[in-house]
C-alpha cells in the first residue's frame with residue numbers, strides 16, 4: 001500500500017472532524033458519522049462491552065438509558081493531573097491517553113476507509129493555550145496530544161494552531177492581500193488571531209511573519225453549560241443544602257465535578273462511590 005495520503009484533524013472539545021488529501025488531491029472532509037462531516041467528541045463505554053461507540057450514537061445510547069459511561073470534553077483533560085490518574089471502566093483503570101487514542105484512531109480509520117489507503121501523516125489542530133497562564137501545562141498537553149496521535153497509529157505528527165488553520169481555509173477564497181481577525185469560540189477555548197492573508201502568500205513555506213498576533217483563553221461553551229448546571233440543576237440535587245443535627249453544609253466539590261464533562265469522571269472514583 002502506498003502511503004501518499006495525509007490528513008488534518010480538528011479534535012475539538014465538543015465536535016471533531018477530519019480531512020484527507022494527497023499531493024494530487026485537494027483536502028476533502030470525510031463523512032465521519034453517516035453523512036455528517038463533524039462528529040461530537042463523545043465516547044460511550046457500554047457496560048461489559050469491549051468496543052466503545054462514538055459521536056451521536058454514543059450520546060443516543062446514553063440517552064436511551066443503556067448502562068455505561070458517557071465521556072465528553074476529553075480534550076479538556078489534556079495537561080491536567082487527571083491524565084496521570086485514569087478512570088475506572090468496567091472495573092479496570094484505563095488511562096485517558098488510551099481513551100483519547102481510541103477516539104483519534106476511530107477518526108483515522110474513517111479517513112482511511114474513505115480514501116482506501118493507510119494514512120500515517122497528520123496535522124492536528126491545537127488551541128493557542130490548552131491551559132491559562134500555565135506554560136508547563138501547555139507544553140505537557142502538547143506532548144500528550146502528540147503521544148495520543150502516535151498511539152492512534154500516526155507516524156508523522158504536526159500540530160497547527162486552530163485559528164491559523166481556520167485562517168488558511170479562509171485564504172483559499174480571497175483575492176489580493178488582507179488582514180484577517182480570526183475568532184474561534186469553541187467548547188473549551190476561545191482563540192483570537194490577526195493574520196496577513198493573500199493569494200500570493202499562501203504558497204510561502206514559513207508563515208510566521210504573517211501571524212501578527214495570537215492569543216487564547218480557556219473559556220468556551222462548556223463554561224456556560226457548567227454555570228447553568230450549577231445555578232439551576234445542582235441545587236435540585238442538594239447543592240447548598242444542609243444535613244444532620246449540626247446543619248452542616250453538604251460539601252460542594254462533587255457538584256462542581258458533576259457539572260463539568262471532563263471532571264464528571266471523578267464521580268466514579270472508589271472514594272466518591274463510598
Ligand SMILES: Nc1ncnc2c1ncn2[C@@H]1O[C@H](COP(=O)(O)OP(=O)(O)OP(=O)(O)O)[C@@H](O)[C@H]1O
Pocket residue numbers: 011012013014015016075162185186187188189190220221222
Ligand atoms: N447556537 C449556539 N449558541 C451558543 N452556543 C452554541 C451554539 N451552538 C453551539 N454552541 C456551543 O459551541 C460549542 C461548540 O463549538 P465548536 O464545535 O466550535 O467547539 P470545539 O471546536 O469542539 O471546541 P474547541 O475548539 O474549544 O476545542 C459548544 O460548547 C456549544 O455548546
Ligand SMILES: [Mg+2]
Pocket residue numbers: 012013162184186187
Ligand atoms: Mg474548535
